[in-house]
Amino acid sequence: MAKQAFEFNKDWMIGPDLIHYDAWKSYYEGKHRTISDLVGVNVIGEIGVRAGYSARCFLESKPNARFIGYDYYAGAELGHGITNDILLDQAKKNLEGYSFEIKVTDTQNYYYLDVEAVDFWHIDADHSYLGAQHDLELALSSLAKGGHILLDDVGNSKQIAQGTEHEVRRAAEHFIKKYRLHYKYIESLTGEYLIWR
Numbered sequence: 001m002a003k004q005a006f007e008f009n010k011d012w013m014i015g016p017d018l019i020h021y022d023a024w025k026s027y028y029e030g031k032h033r034t035i036s037d038l039v040g041v042n043v044i045g046e047i048g049v050r051a052g053y054s055a056r057c058f059l060e061s062k063p064n065a066r067f068i069g070y071d072y073y074a075g076a077e078l079g080h081g082i083t084n085d086i087l088l089d090q091a092k093k094n095l096e097g098y099s100f101e102i103k104v105t106d107t108q109n110y111y112y113l114d115v116e117a118v119d120f121w122h123i124d125a126d127h128s129y130l131g132a133q134h135d136l137e138l139a140l141s142s143l144a145k146g147g148h149i150l151l152d153d154v155g156n157s158k159q160i161a162q163g164t165e166h167e168v169r170r171a172a173e174h175f176i177k178k179y180r181l182h183y184k185y186i187e188s189l190t191g192e193y194l195i196w197r
């Protein structure tokens with residue numbers, strides 16, 4: 001029997017985000033596709049969990065994986081009735097039934113994270129050059145052999161063509177060069193790099 005296509009579910013979203021559903025649907029389905037193409041993913045890490053939308057997509061693909069997420073729930077884009085408590089509660093709701101842990105902490109304060117052998121990292125938090133570089137270093141230091149890092153917000157092709165300066169992309173390119181890593185660009189709403197050793 002053919003495998004049923006994955007669909008990003010409106011029920012996973014908080015009310016004020018629903019206005020973005022059409023734009024975000026293919027973006028989150030892309031996240032699911034990216035992890036689905038990888039084998040041997042037992043530990044998933046994420047820096048920048050927010051309401052757990054990406055996390056849910058990853059776990060829908062790898063339901064037996066252990067998820068560890070970091071978010072300080074202090075600097076998210078709020079407004080429209082969204083509070084940090086609402087975001088954290090929604091993340092917990094979205095990950096219910098899976099093996100997960102969310103650490104409410106600022107990753108910029110750490111040289112190492114308390115996690116090892118992460119097979120798949122999703123980096124989607126501080127979008128400054130130094131912030132992104134810092135989170136990439138944290139991810140690499142705890143990456144399992146054969147693991148991958150998915151970095152969000154490197155810019156989509158339209159933004160790149162317009163010459164929009166993306167601090168995250170610049171940080172990624174320096175990081176990739178420094179450690180002689182491999183990478184693949186993934187076109188999406190925000191543009192992503194899949195990075196591996």
Ligand SMILES: C[S@@+](CC[C@H](N)C(=O)[O-])C[C@H]1O[C@@H](n2cnc3c(N)ncnc32)[C@H](O)[C@@H]1O
Pocket residue numbers: 047048049050051052053054055070071072073074075076077105106107108124125126
């Ligand atoms: C774009 S949102 C993440 C969206 C989420 N990955 C998703 O796809 O549904 C960015 C998140 O990063 C978090 N963040 C930003 N800087 C951070 C830091 N220094 N430490 C921990 N979390 C941070 C914010 O609180 C926010 O929730």
